[in-house]
Each structure stands twice: as structure tokens, then as C-alpha cells.
Amino acid sequence: xxxMHKIILIVTIVIIxxxxxxxxxxxxxxxxxxxxxxxxxxxxxxxxxxxxxxYGSSGTPAPIxxxxxxxxxxxxxxxxxxxxxxxxxxxxxxxxxxxxxxLSFTYNGREVTATTVVPPSPxxxxxxxxxxxxxxxxxxxxxxxxxxxxxxNPEEAYCLMVVRNMEANPQPIxxxxxxxxxxxxxxxxxxxxxxGRQQQLSLxxxxxxxxxxxxxxxxxxxxxxxxxxxxNSSLNLQAxxxxxxxxxGIFTGVHAADxxxxxxx
Numbered sequence: 001x002x003x004m005h006k007i008i009l010i011v012t013i014v015i016i017x018x019x020x021x022x023x024x025x026x027x028x029x030x031x032x033x034x035x036x037x038x039x040x041x042x043x044x045x046x047x048x049x050x051x052x053x054x055y056g057s058s059g060t061p062a063p064i065x066x067x068x069x070x071x072x073x074x075x076x077x078x079x080x081x082x083x084x085x086x087x088x089x090x091x092x093x094x095x096x097x098x099x100x101x102x103l104s105f106t107y108n109g110r111e112v113t114a115t116t117v118v119p120p121s122p123x124x125x126x127x128x129x130x131x132x133x134x135x136x137x138x139x140x141x142x143x144x145x146x147x148x149x150x151x152x153n154p155e156e157a158y159c160l161m162v163v164r165n166m167e168a169n170p171q172p173i174x175x176x177x178x179x180x181x182x183x184x185x186x187x188x189x190x191x192x193x194x195x196g197r198q199q200q201l202s203l204x205x206x207x208x209x210x211x212x213x214x215x216x217x218x219x220x221x222x223x224x225x226x227x228x229x230x231x232n233s234s235l236n237l238q239a240x241x242x243x244x245x246x247x248x249g250i251f252t253g254v255h256a257a258d259x260x261x262x263x264x265x
Contacts, residue, residue, distance in 0.1 A: 035249035072102040118253030119218040122151040146200040158224040164188040167210035
């Protein structure tokens with residue numbers, strides 16, 4: 001399984017960028033803590049905590065070290081240890097679908113809290129095909145039909161599809177338009193969150209030849225809200241979506257179905 005902290009790197013950038021554009025709150029003399037945590041069954045829970053970039057600031061967010069970070073699960077409190085600057089983990093905390101988790105720590109004299117539930121998996125996920133053939137100019141081949149993916153979602157909960165090229169040195173798909181060559185260099189992409197039971201991937205969504213891992217995640221509304229909020233810009237400033245009390249960022253549960261492998265050739 002692909003580690004979530006790699007998959008959702010773009011979400012981290014969204015949090016940091018939007019936070020940098022928000023003005024300092026009057027009742028907070030200092031920057032707020034920004035939390036990033038995705039609880040997934042089968043993975044060691046980790047909480048990354050950095051300092052908010054205030055309006056007009058530059059540089060990268062500084063990690064916040066030395067905190068006492070706790071997560072409560074079914075009445076038992078687990079104290080996380082700092083494995084790196086601002087990164088807190090626990091190898092003993094079980095992550096179980098359907099269970100509730102409560103995060104808490106104190107920063108600048110204020111208690112920062114958040115609560116989430118780990119959702120069930122959207123499994124089983126099926127695909128209409130696991131191969132995509134890129135037609136070559138003059139080959140007589142037609143554009144292949146999109147790959148149709150379907151999954152279990154009777155509750156119409158939010159689901160997120162993530163696709164990553166797994167080749168060590170992937171060859172980009174190029175298209176010649178006149179004298180111009182257009183390349184798509186992104187090795188990983190996400191589809192918009194959906195509350196449906198299916199989604200499709202057309203040839204135009206793929207950037208590289210080779211083996212691709214396709215994962216469908218069941219996500220919580222706070223994660224979907226963060227994705228939708230990523231459209232903010234310096235011309236449309238809004239408070240970033242967050243489920244953190246006395247802070248910013250996200251503390252949420254996710255659950256992936258088994259990986260589906262797609263070959264693009």
C-alpha cells in the first residue's frame with residue numbers, strides 16, 4: 001500500500017499556502033498550530049504539527065517540537081513520541097475502522113483538540129480493464145474507452161481516487177501537435193472526491209507509460225472540505241477548512257481498498 005503521507009503531499013501544500021494568506025486573529029497573539037494527520041488501518045498513526053505562516057510571512061512553516069500529544073481511543077489515552085521535528089507517532093495505538101479518535105495537546109497555553117472516525121473501506125473495487133493502450137500516429141488504433149471503476153458505497157460517503165505511476169524511471173506520454181511536443185510530468189494525481197459508487201479514468205488522465213497503482217479511499221467530510229477549499233487564491237481569501245479546535249489543518253480518518261494495478265503501454 002502506498003503511504004498516505006506521500007499521497008496527500010499536495011494537501012499539505014494547500015494547508016500551508018492558504019494558512020499563509022490568512023490574517024492574524026485578534027484573540028491569538030501568536031501563530032496557530034497547523035495539524036496534519038491521516039489515520040489509516042494498517043499504518044502507524046502520525047501527527048505532523050507546524051506553525052502557521054502569518055499574513056506577510058515568508059519561508060517554510062517551522063515544526064513545533066516538545067509537545068505532549070495524546071490520542072484517546074475507546075477510553076484509553078496514548079501519548080505519542082516525537083520521531084522527528086514536529087512529527088509525533090505511536091506504534092501501540094490501533095487504528096480500527098468504525099472507531100472514534102480524539103486528539104489533544106496544549107500550545108501557547110491553549111488546548112488544541114480534534115475528533116474523527118476511521119471510515120470503513122470502499123472494497124470491493126472493480127475495474128472494467130487493467131490495461132490502457134496509447135495509440136500511435138498512423139497506427140490505425142482508436143482512442144481506448146475510459147476505465148470504469150466501481151466500489152461499495154451504499155451510504156453515499158465521500159471517496160477519493162489516487163493514481164500513482166510506480167516505475168523507477170517512467171517514460172512520459174508525449175503528443176506531437178505541429179512542431180510542439182506536449183508532456184505531462186506529474187507522476188501522481190487525484191480525482192475529485194465523489195459521493196458516488198463509480199468513477200472513470202480516460203487516457204488523457206495518464207502522464208506516463210508503465211505500471212500504475214490505483215487506490216480508492218473512503219474519506220471523511222473534513223477531508224473533502226479541505227480538497228474543495230483548495231481553490232482559494234490571493235484574490236479569494238477564505239479561512240482554510242479545518243476540524244482543529246484552536247488550530248488549523250486536519251485530523252481525519254481514511255481507509256483504502258486493495259490496490260488495483262493498471263498497465264499503460
